[in-house]
Each structure stands twice: as structure tokens, then as C-alpha cells.
Amino acid sequence: MQILKKAILTGIWFAVLTFPIMVVKVDHIEGKMVWRWENAGYIAIGAALLSLVWRYLLERKAMRRRQEELAIREPSLWNKILRDPKLIRTGLLILLLLMLILPALSSTYHINIIATALIYVVLALGLNIAVGLSGQLVLGYAAFYAVGAYAYGLANHYLGIGFWAMLPVGGIIAALAGILLGLPVLRLRGDYLAIVTLGFGEITRLIIQNWSSLTRGPGGISGIAKPGFFNFSMADVAVSSVYIYYITLALAILTIFVVDRLKHSRVGRAWQALREDEIASEAMGVDTMRTKLSAFALSSMWAGFAGVLMATKTTFINPNSFTFMESALILSMVVLGGMGSIWGVVLGAVAIILLPEYLRAFSEYRMLIFGAIMVAMMVFRPQGLIPPQFRRYEIPDYLKKKSAGTPEGAKEGN
Amino acid sequence: MNSELQYFFELVFSGITKGSIYALIALGYTMVYGIIELINFAHGEIYMIGAFTGLIVAGLLGIFGFPLLGVLAIAVICAIIWCAAYGYTIEKVAYRPLRNAPRLSPLISAIGMSIFLQNYVQLAQTSDFLPFPQLIPDFEFLDSIAYIVSSTDVVIIVLSAVVMTALHCFIKYTNMGKAMRATAQNRKMAMLLGIDADSIISVTFVIGSALAAIGGVLIASRMGSIDAYIGFLAGMKAFTAAVLGGIGSIPGAMFGGLVLGCCENLAAGYISSDYADVFAFLILVLILTFRPSGIFGRAPVQKV
Incomplete structure (x- = not known):
């Protein structure tokens, strides 16, 4: 209920905010004003819905960050596909062939x-x-x-x-x-x-x-x-x-x-x-x-x-x-x-x-x-659609034994 | 007075007029930068929205046949209210979620906001030039000097001087102003002392936007036409003024605006008017390259 009330208030706020620009239009050739009241309604409804999505996304982002801090988040399926070099290579090859024969098609x-x-x-x-x-x-x-x-x-x-x-x-x-x-x-x-x-x-x-x-x-x-x-x-x-x-x-x-x-x-x-x-x-x-x-x-x-x-x-x-x-x-x-x-x-x-x-x-x-x-x-999503991947260097096994006491985090350098 | 000297004074006075408008907009940049170290790219767009709001309100009142000075006052007040609301909303949507992000993120967000607002006004209103009514009447008692400085210019100069003095007093003598200065100096420390930094930042955006709105209505009334793209150039020049005076410094912004307006006008009048904008950008590039702290600013100490 609280969320709904906030959404409605956001809708009203944006309708008032955009009132002069969206509703009134100056027709300087005829020298009169054009009123577009329907725009205020669209803005109010749109802003209310968007604010719900906005709040949901913000909350999800905060939750993800918490999960990442606890390191309990599995990489998603999408990320798994992106990290499979074999799949990527095949995909790129097909894409290249397509691009090459495109003028004929x-x-x-x-x-x-x-x-x-x-x-x-x-x-x-x-x-x-x-x-x-x-x-x-x-x-x-x-x-x-x-x-x-x-x-x-x-x-x-x-x-x-x-x-x-x-x-x-x-x-x-x-x-x-x-x-x-x-x-x-x-x-x-x-x-x-x-x-x-x-x-x-x-x-x-x-x-x-x-x-x-x-x-x-x-x-x-x-x-x-x-x-x-x-x-x-x-x-x-x-x-x-x-x-x-x-x-x-x-x-x-x-x-x-x-x-x-x-x-x-x-x-x-x-x-x-x-x-x-x-x-x-x-x-x-x-x-x-x-x-x-x-x-x-x-x-x-x-x-x-x-x-x-x-x-x-x-x-x-x-x-x-x-x-x-x-x-x-x-x-x-x-x-x-x-x-x-x-x-x-x-x-x-x-x-x-x-x-x-x-x-x-x-x-x-x-x-x-x-x-x-x-x-x-x-x-x-400040990291973009496909976030850049850092190169990972694995420590070879014979070194691992020597440095058995090192903490877990030291294994993954950028 | 010979014509050579008269030409010079004409240039200087219209330079001061332009400069006081730059100063009004520059104050918004400098206050925001002083507090959250962000170049608020959308600020020029606020100025443009102020001009549009002023035009719309003036058009509405014109139908009812209000007296000219009344129209001016109401147009300015409405522009102030709406622009302040825009400033508040923009900060809340585009900058507040990025308070702890890397420094480039809010800057890119600000550029996005600026593009958004420009296209929003262009789509909702028009992409053509709109004629702006002359809201400032010609005063009779100024007739004797009208050949050098028009009454529009006098009104703009006086009004912006009054507004800037008021702002100075607000920052210097009120509790809110003191809290703003404290937040600008050290946000964490200010928060420890019980200052609500978020609301101070909101107030800063509101005041900056209100100043830009005044500038927007006044300059539109002088220029006689507006379009959806005036914000970019005016914003850049105002930013130049803020940098010239030392970004973060309020007297610096006022001084920088006046210097920039005069420089630009003199260069345009004596060298070439085609390159007037080039001079403004050249000043920006040179100042940032050789003295990034500006005239009044202190060089930042880099902490490791």
C-alpha cells in the first residue's frame, strides 16, 4: 500500500512538473495557446508505473550487492554462455560467414x-x-x-x-x-x-x-x-x-x-x-x-x-x-x-x-x-550490457603447495 | 563623445549584460561542484526550460492583457518555481543513486540527462525558433543614455546584482548557508555534526536551478527568440565563467561571468563576430590547461 501511494504521488509530481512544457504549447503563428490535457494524464500514469519499476530495480541492485559481498551468487546462465570459449568461437565464425555473404542475400x-x-x-x-x-x-x-x-x-x-x-x-x-x-x-x-x-x-x-x-x-x-x-x-x-x-x-x-x-x-x-x-x-x-x-x-x-x-x-x-x-x-x-x-x-x-x-x-x-x-x-548497470572481463591468472599447482598458508582471496588476481 | 569610444562602451555594456546572465547560470554550476564535485551538465537545460516556462506563462497572461511589468514578474516567478522543481527531481533521479559511484558515472548520467531534457522540450514544444515577447519595458528616465545602454540591459544588470547579493547574504549569514558551506568543505564531517547532507544537496540544486531560471527569462526577453538548443551553448559558457573564476567559489563565478561576457563581446566587436564562440571555448581550454584552479580558486591539494 505504501508503495502504491508513493507511486501515485510520483505520478502527480511529474504531471505537475511537466505541465507547462507538455500541456501548453505556444502556437506563435496564430498567436494562441494549444492545450493538450491528455498529455498530463499520460505523464502521470507513465511516471507512476516507471517509479514502481525504478524502485524494484534499485532494490534488486542493492540485494545483488549484498549477495555478492557474501559471495553466494552463482554466475547466471547468460554469463556461463559468454564465458565458454568454444561456443563463442563457433558463434563468431558463423557471424563472420554471414557478414561475408551478406551482399549476395x-x-x-x-x-x-x-x-x-x-x-x-x-x-x-x-x-x-x-x-x-x-x-x-x-x-x-x-x-x-x-x-x-x-x-x-x-x-x-x-x-x-x-x-x-x-x-x-x-x-x-x-x-x-x-x-x-x-x-x-x-x-x-x-x-x-x-x-x-x-x-x-x-x-x-x-x-x-x-x-x-x-x-x-x-x-x-x-x-x-x-x-x-x-x-x-x-x-x-x-x-x-x-x-x-x-x-x-x-x-x-x-x-x-x-x-x-x-x-x-x-x-x-x-x-x-x-x-x-x-x-x-x-x-x-x-x-x-x-x-x-x-x-x-x-x-x-x-x-x-x-x-x-x-x-x-x-x-x-x-x-x-x-x-x-x-x-x-x-x-x-x-x-x-x-x-x-x-x-x-x-x-x-x-x-x-x-x-x-x-x-x-x-x-x-x-x-x-x-x-x-x-x-x-x-x-x-554501470558495467554495461556485456561487462568487460578481467584476465585471470591461475597459480600453477607446484606453487600452491609452497604457499599453502595464503588466504583464499590471493588466488584470483586481476 | 566620439563614435569610437561610444562603440567601445556599447560593447562593454552589452558584455556586462551577457556576463551577468552567465554569472547567474555559473552560480548553479559552481555551487553544485563545490558540494558534490559534479559538473552538472543538465544545468544549461534547466536554463532553457526556464526560458520556455517564461514564454508559456507570458503567453497565457498576454491573453488576459496584464500590464507588462506584472507579466515579467509572474513569468520569472513561475519559471523559478518550475525550474527549482526540475532541479530537485533531476538530482533525485540521476545523481542521488550514484552518490558513491566512481566519478565518471554521475558525469555520464548528467550528459544523458542533458540530452534527454533537450529532446523532451524539442518534442513537446518545437525544434524551431520561437519569438519571445519583450517583457521589459523602455523606461523614460533612461532615455538620455539609451544610445549606449538600453533599459533591458539596465534591468538585467540591476536584477542580477540584487539576486547575487541576496545569494551572498544567504550563504554568509543564514544557518542554511552555513550548513551548505560546511557540507562543501567536508561532507562526512558535516554529517557527523548533524547536518543532513542529502537535503543540503537538494537545496543547492533548487537554488542553482532558480538562478538559472531567472537568467533564462531575462536573456530570452533580451534576445527575442528561443529554441530547445540554447541550453548547451549557454551552459558551456556559464561553465567557462565558473572555471574562470575558480570553480567552487561563489564570488569567482560572478566575476568570471562578467569577465567572460566582456572578453567575448570585445573580441567579437574588434576581431571577428564569426568566431565569438570560439573565443569563449578558447578561454575555457586555456584556463583549464594553464590555471585549472581559476582566478579565485585554491589549487587542490592531492592526497594519496
Whole structure:
């Protein structure tokens, strides 16, 4: 009863709270007000129901934490499947085969959408290096994406340089931009770094927008060349979109592979140590400056690659594609999937691009839902859809005997 | 007065007007940061909601033919009430469950909240520009200086000065203000001394949102149009002002707002107006890079 009363009160509170915005609407052309009383009812009922779900989830989360502290919780079935390497390998192989024969099965329209999703996979994995692995919150990621896209766009427009030459160059230029920004600001931590990168992102966009003599301003650059295949040009739209699809697929697979190897490399472990505790990792001999800078540079390099790819795919770029909302979109992919988890981030990127594409009815509410998801994820499941897994090192048997007296907890290091 | 000098004073006065609005919004950032060390990204959105509430209330009253000053007063009061309620609710939904989470979690939650609110207003109202009625009348006794500073500017400057003085007195001399300062200094210690930290944090959000609401209605009346996206840029600039003055410091936020408004206007007037926003962001990046503690702030001592 108490719970129900609280839910009803929450409903009323939200109905009153959203009254001016939801119910009254200014029709400035006719100069009168439009009243939408039904909205107040929807809000009240929706908020009351949501508050019940909210309270239930909060309670469940608290209960789980208690169980985890007592270590009585069994890993769920879902987790067991995720931890079985054999199942994962078979699944991935099937997925790869499907992706390879996809152009034969579906239309150009679907190929284009999936190629876009793959570009975002590359972007999200790149941002994951900075945000997920090394814990540096970058809010201006779209700037590096813009650097890559404009590097190719301008080089193609003024100098006629082709896609294949610019793909590595675009990545390198974006990485240099990352280092250039990184050098002065990396001694800042957490939220200050986030704000500086946000400021940098906006400055980049505003400069692109206002430097009309070079970048053609808000109108953007159009007619960017599609990639060629040796000496054949890919003029036909259908053929060229299949070709671009394979290029993005190859780049996405390369990104997944490289980021996975990086994660378990020396520098990757240094990143994760830095994320967990900067002071402790410094005390253990991690060169924080160099480690952060490498994370920044690699992260922006992938944004550069994705930018070149995006420019060639759409053949048109303008500054409006690189706003803060774009950065937030990529960040929400990383957050939704699970910061630091490679497959989680891939899933997050694919879900965020494909769901609105196929659920057209919701596309208007896309950003609204993303915002809500970001809040809800942080409150209920900060580790993401597929949480990152720490590598476990087993102590071999002959060592166990020697250290028989050590406590149980020492067996499982991260 | 020659025209060169007049142009300069025009720029300075409109800079001070803009700056006092930045200061009003910056106070919300700085108070919240002072207490829970969170950059409240959704604060710019509160300012935007304040402007929208003001517009709606003014539109309703306009039908009944209220006198202009009455409309202004009621619009401001309604905006304050609703924005305060928004601030309270946002804190409770998006930040309170994350009180003990790692530092990046509430920040991401705040970004999500900001995106949510922006799209909520855009969907419920409109994504176009809405004309905002001029709520501040032209005063006759100000006619003699009207060529440098309009009466709208005078009202904004005076009103924000009054509000900021009141806030200063509230923080300095009331029990609640004392409790707020104590919580900002050391939350655990304050709780041990019997201060309910959660309610102090709520009060901080309520006051910050109310200030942003005043700023929203006033600046909308000066600019003459609003849309659902004004919150982001204004929020960023106000945050710049808060950082400039030293985040966590209340006089710093006021001073930072004025300096930022003047700098931006002078740079736009004498160098290039296309790059006015670039200057603001450049100041933000430079200050954070070279003097993160700002003008009035103390450099944080890092404890291991």
C-alpha cells in the first residue's frame, strides 16, 4: 500500500512538473495557446508505473550487492554462455560467414545501413581505448572524426588524392591532432579533461564552419571520390556500395583484432592500471604521461580512419555531422555496451545504429531514449550490457603447495 | 563623445549584460561542484526550460492583457518555481543513486540527462525558433543614455546584482548557508555534526536551478527568440565563467561571468563576430590547461 501511494504521488509530481512544457504549447503563428490535457494524464500514469519499476530495480541492485559481498551468487546462465570459449568461437565464425555473404542475400539499402553501423563500430572501439580502457573521458571525439573526414575531403577536392592513399594519412593526421591536444591537457583528470576535450571539439567544428575559404563553410564538401580498385573505377552505385561494405567490414574486423591485442598487451595493461588508480599505477612504474598520450593518439587514429571511410561512403561532408551530439552518440555506444569490453562496445554500436533504422516509428525519439538509457545504465548497470572481463591468472599447482598458508582471496588476481 | 569610444562602451555594456546572465547560470554550476564535485551538465537545460516556462506563462497572461511589468514578474516567478522543481527531481533521479559511484558515472548520467531534457522540450514544444515577447519595458528616465545602454540591459544588470547579493547574504549569514558551506568543505564531517547532507544537496540544486531560471527569462526577453538548443551553448559558457573564476567559489563565478561576457563581446566587436564562440571555448581550454584552479580558486591539494 505504501508503495502504491508513493507511486501515485510520483505520478502527480511529474504531471505537475511537466505541465507547462507538455500541456501548453505556444502556437506563435496564430498567436494562441494549444492545450493538450491528455498529455498530463499520460505523464502521470507513465511516471507512476516507471517509479514502481525504478524502485524494484534499485532494490534488486542493492540485494545483488549484498549477495555478492557474501559471495553466494552463482554466475547466471547468460554469463556461463559468454564465458565458454568454444561456443563463442563457433558463434563468431558463423557471424563472420554471414557478414561475408551478406551482399549476395540482401539489397543495397540494407548493405548501406550495415556499412554505417560498421563505421560506428570502428568509432566506438576507438573511443573505447580512451574511455573504456584507460579511463580518460573524451567528450570531443567527433573532432577527430571530423579531422579524418576533412583530411580526405580536402585532399580529394583540392589535390585529387585517392581513398587508399588518404586512409593511412587521415588516421595519422587525426593521431597527430590527438597528440597535439593531449600534450598540454593530459595532466588534467576526469571531469576537467572531459570539458577541455568538449571545448576542443566545439572549437574544431566552429573553425571548420567559419573558415569558408578552405572548407567551404556550412555548405560542406560534396562530390568526394569513391575508392577505386586498382585501375578500375567503381562507378556503378550498387557495386561501389558492396565494395565499400567489404572495406568497412575489413576495417571493423581489423579494429576488433587490434584493440583486443592491445588490451592484453603491456601498454593495454598499463592503460587499465591507470584507469583503476592513477597514483598506484604511477607508483608501480607506469609512465602515466606516455601511457595516456598513447591511448589518446591510438583512440583518435581510429576516429581518423572512420572519418575517411565516412567521407568516401557518403561522398559529402559538412560541419553539422560533427556536433557534440555525435560525440555523445558514440559515447553512449561505449557506455551501453560496457566500458572496456570489446564485444560489448560492438554490440552497443550495432544496436544504437540499427534499432532506430529498423524501428522507424521511434526514430523521432531516438535521442530522447539514448539520454534516458545513459542515465538508467549508470544507475542500474554501470558495467554495461556485456561487462568487460578481467584476465585471470591461475597459480600453477607446484606453487600452491609452497604457499599453502595464503588466504583464499590471493588466488584470483586481476 | 566620439563614435569610437561610444562603440567601445556599447560593447562593454552589452558584455556586462551577457556576463551577468552567465554569472547567474555559473552560480548553479559552481555551487553544485563545490558540494558534490559534479559538473552538472543538465544545468544549461534547466536554463532553457526556464526560458520556455517564461514564454508559456507570458503567453497565457498576454491573453488576459496584464500590464507588462506584472507579466515579467509572474513569468520569472513561475519559471523559478518550475525550474527549482526540475532541479530537485533531476538530482533525485540521476545523481542521488550514484552518490558513491566512481566519478565518471554521475558525469555520464548528467550528459544523458542533458540530452534527454533537450529532446523532451524539442518534442513537446518545437525544434524551431520561437519569438519571445519583450517583457521589459523602455523606461523614460533612461532615455538620455539609451544610445549606449538600453533599459533591458539596465534591468538585467540591476536584477542580477540584487539576486547575487541576496545569494551572498544567504550563504554568509543564514544557518542554511552555513550548513551548505560546511557540507562543501567536508561532507562526512558535516554529517557527523548533524547536518543532513542529502537535503543540503537538494537545496543547492533548487537554488542553482532558480538562478538559472531567472537568467533564462531575462536573456530570452533580451534576445527575442528561443529554441530547445540554447541550453548547451549557454551552459558551456556559464561553465567557462565558473572555471574562470575558480570553480567552487561563489564570488569567482560572478566575476568570471562578467569577465567572460566582456572578453567575448570585445573580441567579437574588434576581431571577428564569426568566431565569438570560439573565443569563449578558447578561454575555457586555456584556463583549464594553464590555471585549472581559476582566478579565485585554491589549487587542490592531492592526497594519496
